[in-house]
Amino acid sequence: MKYVVKVERKRNLVEVISNLGGEGVSKCIQCGSCMSVCPVTLVGFDYPNKKLFKFVQMGEEDPLLSDPSPWACVACGRCIEVCSQDVNPFSVYFALRRLQVRGFRIHPLAKEAVGSIYESGHAIFVDNSEEREKFGLPEVSSAAKSKKDLNEIREILRSSDISDLGILPR
Amino acid sequence: MRFGFFLGCQIPFLKPEVEASIRKVMSVLGVELLDLEGYSCCPTWMSVPSLDLNAWLAISARNLAIAENLGVDVVTGCSNCFSVLNHAIYLLKDERRRFDVNRILSKFGKFYRGTSKVYHVLHVFSDFVDMRELKRKIKYPLKDLTVAIHPGCQLLWPTRVMDVREENPFYPEKLKNLVEILGAKAPYYSRLDYCCGAGTSVAYIDYEKSSYFVLTKLESMKEEIDPDIIVTPCSTCLIQLEEMQKRLKKDGKINFEIPVVYYTQLLAICMGIPANEVLKEESMKKILEVIR
Numbered sequence: 001m002k003y004v005v006k007v008e009r010k011r012n013l014v015e016v017i018s019n020l021g022g023e024g025v026s027k028c029i030q031c032g033s034c035m036s037v038c039p040v041t042l043v044g045f046d047y048p049n050k051k052l053f054k055f056v057q058m059g060e061e062d063p064l065l066s067d068p069s070p071w072a073c074v075a076c077g078r079c080i081e082v083c084s085q086d087v088n089p090f091s092v093y094f095a096l097r098r099l100q101v102r103g104f105r106i107h108p109l110a111k112e113a114v115g116s117i118y119e120s121g122h123a124i125f126v127d128n129s130e131e132r133e134k135f136g137l138p139e140v141s142s143a144a145k146s147k148k149d150l151n152e153i154r155e156i157l158r159s160s161d162i163s164d165l166g167i168l169p170r
Numbered sequence: 171m172r173f174g175f176f177l178g179c180q181i182p183f184l185k186p187e188v189e190a191s192i193r194k195v196m197s198v199l200g201v202e203l204l205d206l207e208g209y210s211c212c213p214t215w216m217s218v219p220s221l222d223l224n225a226w227l228a229i230s231a232r233n234l235a236i237a238e239n240l241g242v243d244v245v246t247g248c249s250n251c252f253s254v255l256n257h258a259i260y261l262l263k264d265e266r267r268r269f270d271v272n273r274i275l276s277k278f279g280k281f282y283r284g285t286s287k288v289y290h291v292l293h294v295f296s297d298f299v300d301m302r303e304l305k306r307k308i309k310y311p312l313k314d315l316t317v318a319i320h321p322g323c324q325l326l327w328p329t330r331v332m333d334v335r336e337e338n339p340f341y342p343e344k345l346k347n348l349v350e351i352l353g354a355k356a357p358y359y360s361r362l363d364y365c366c367g368a369g370t371s372v373a374y375i376d377y378e379k380s381s382y383f384v385l386t387k388l389e390s391m392k393e394e395i396d397p398d399i400i401v402t403p404c405s406t407c408l409i410q411l412e413e414m415q416k417r418l419k420k421d422g423k424i425n426f427e428i429p430v431v432y433y434t435q436l437l438a439i440c441m442g443i444p445a446n447e448v449l450k451e452e453s454m455k456k457i458l459e460v461i462r
Contacts, residue, residue, distance in 0.1 A: 021223040039323075039365040043379040072376070074365055075215040075253060076323030080330070081339065090328075097220040106221070113217035117229075121210040123217045124179040128186060135190040135447065140182045141205040149208030152278045153229065159274060160225035162218070 010059035017056050022095030024087035028053040034079035034089040045069040049079065049089045052096060070096040071107045101165065111167050114157070118168055120144045121153050171298060174237035174286070175203035176255070178248035179211050180405045188405060191434040191448035192247050192291055198307055198441055199299050203245070206236045212251040219254065227267060228274045230258035231282035235275065244288045247434075249404040253324035253331075255288040260331040290325055292403045292433060293334040296344045304351060309442040311353030312461065318397035318428070319345045319356050320387075320411070322404030323365050339363075348433065349401055352440050356401075361390035368410035384414040385423060392426065398460045400430045408432055412453075429457045436461075 014026045034049050035041045041048035048069060055063050070093050079089040100106070113123040121143030129139065143149035157168060181189050196203055210229060213219065219226040234255065237244045246252050262268050262284060272282055289297075295304060326339035336342045340363055349356040367383025391397055402408055411430045418424045431449075438448040445458055 039367075039383070042365075043367075043376075043382055045379075071220075072379075073215075074323065074368075075250075076365055077253070077327035077331075078323070080328035094215075094219060098222065101221050107216075110216050110220045113214065114221060117211050117213055117217055122179040122183070123211045123214045124183055126183050128183055132182070132186045135186050137182075137186055137190055137193070138205070140177060141207050141209070142177070143208050143210040146208050149210070152208075152232065152280075153210050155277060156225055156228045156232065156274055157218070159277075160228070161222045162225055165221070 011061060013056045013059050013061060013064070017092060017095045017099065020095035020098040022088075022092035024085075024089075025053055025056050025092045025095075027085045028057070028087045028089075028092075029085055030054060031084060033082045033084060034087075037078040037082055039074050039076060039078075040069055040072045045072055049093060053087070053089070053092060056092075056096075064096060065100055065103045065105060070094070070100065071110075073097075102161075104165070106165065106167065114162065114167060115169060118154055118157055121150050171200070171294075172202040172204060172242050173245040173289070173294070174206050174240055174242040176206060176209060176212075176233065176237075176244045176246040176248075176251055176288075178246060178251040178405075179214070180250070180409070181247050184409065185405055185432070187448055187450050188247060188408070188432045188435065191432065191438045191443075194443050194448065195434045195438050195441065196294070198443075199294075199304065201294060201299070204240055204242060206233070206240075206244075209233050209236055212248075212254040214250055215254060224270055224274070226254075227258055227262060228271050230255055231262060231271045232275060232280055234259070234284075234286055234288075235280045235282050237286040238283055243286050245291055245294055246288065247291045247405065247432075249290065249322050249324040250406055252288060252290045256331040256333075259284065259288065287333050289334060290403065292325065292344060292348065295348055295437075297334050301351070308352060308437075308440045310440050312436075312440065313353060315354040315399065315461065316395055316397045317349050317354045317356045318359065318391045318395060318400045319349055319362065320366065320400055320402040320404075320407055321345045321363070322402060322407045323363075325403060326363070345401070345403060345433065349436075352436065357395045359390050359394040361387050364390075366404075366407040366410045367414070368406050380410075381414055381418060381423075384411065385418060388415070388418075388424060388428070391428070397428060399436075399457070400428050401433055401436055402430065403433045405432065429453065429460055431457060
């Protein structure tokens with residue numbers, strides 16, 4: 001009797017993550033230093049950094065695409081400081097966000113922020129010119145009031161991979 | 171001394187009183203702040219950097235190129251902008267990345283060289299202005315005031331991307347020294363380097379988890395040093411600590427509320443700048459009560 005073993009071809013995730021900005025992921029030795037200082041671990045998200053890094057190394061894509069922990073990263077940079085292998089866990093975490101985004105799993109807040117940058121040049125934008133005047137402040141000299149500068153921002157966003165995601169206003 | 175003043179989004183639009191205090195304090199110290207014409211969002215971590223590396227670096231490089239054209243270093247009051255721009259400078263030391271970015275910027279006649287450095291407002295006081303000069307300008311020193319200092323994460327880590335560093339970021343000294351110059355006490359408490367829970371995102375993903383940070387921090391402060399006021403150099407932390415205290419009090423988790431100020435607001439008051447020019451009305455009464 002013959003057995004046919006079906007081998008699923010897995011993507012080389014280390015390469016994918018490296019191209020998205022997380023070059024250090026292959027160097028992770030699972031020591032856990034990053035977890036010991038990470039605020040995301042502290043409040044108990046399911047898959048803190050090093051666990052996700054193991055999945056990357058093993059080529060398991062499913063948990064990477066569905067886990068919300070990368071979006072909880074506060075960008076404090078403690079992990080970069082303590083990592084003994086120079087993995088730069090922070091940048092791997094952000095590469096994981098970019099991987100999820102390419103699977104169309106975008107956090108609504110990020111979507112909103114990028115849309116706002118496209119519209120006004122700012123992630124947070126409110127018209128408070130009256131209040132600013134009260135404090136004797138000049139008008140904000142940003143892209144929000146200059147069409148030319150705003151078009152430069154839009155050009156950058158449109159010429160990047162973000163334009164493929166369908167989140168930029170037409 | 172001249173700096174390009176990178177406003178960011180949060181400070182000019184949500185906390186204009188902080189911007190006013192920075193501008194006033196700087197002019198007292200004789201530091202000139204140049205506005206960066208046509209700057210945009212840095213862009214903050216939760217926006218473009220989460221989606222695409224190249225677009226992030228291009229937008230940051232574009233902002234830095236504006237300062238380079240003026241021939242000045244950048245100073246910002248927002249820890250988030252400070253962190254994003256410094257990370258971008260660090261990554262753009264790589265020649266291939268710089269080439270990619272400049273290819274995009276060249277479409278509209280801009281060029282990134284990497285000559286401008288990015289500092290935080292706090293660094294101007296701690297490393298650029300003469301300490302004796304700063305001391306001389308303080309007309310009304312604080313007396314018998316216990317301050318809980320909250321440096322915030324993004325100002326401290328990772329030291330490799332910054333030009334002004336703490337000797338040991340896990341035991342930060344700069345903010346402590348600057349508060350002590352004003353005449354106040356700034357004792358150590360065990361959760362001093364704790365995250366405020368706002369960061370870029372925890373606050374939006376999970377309220378319970380975010381409030382845990384603030385609660386732990388507040389309890390540690392209250393138990394160990396019982397502060398009159400909290401001082402922070404980070405606008406995100408300022409908003410988070412203010413809003414969360416209100417919410418926690420409403421939920422019955424705490425029975426006190428400690429006023430929070432940005433460092434330059436406190437400095438401005440000590441310099442004799444009228445309080446109504448650097449504080450919002452709703453918080454002014456409470457803060458002045460504590461200080462005087």
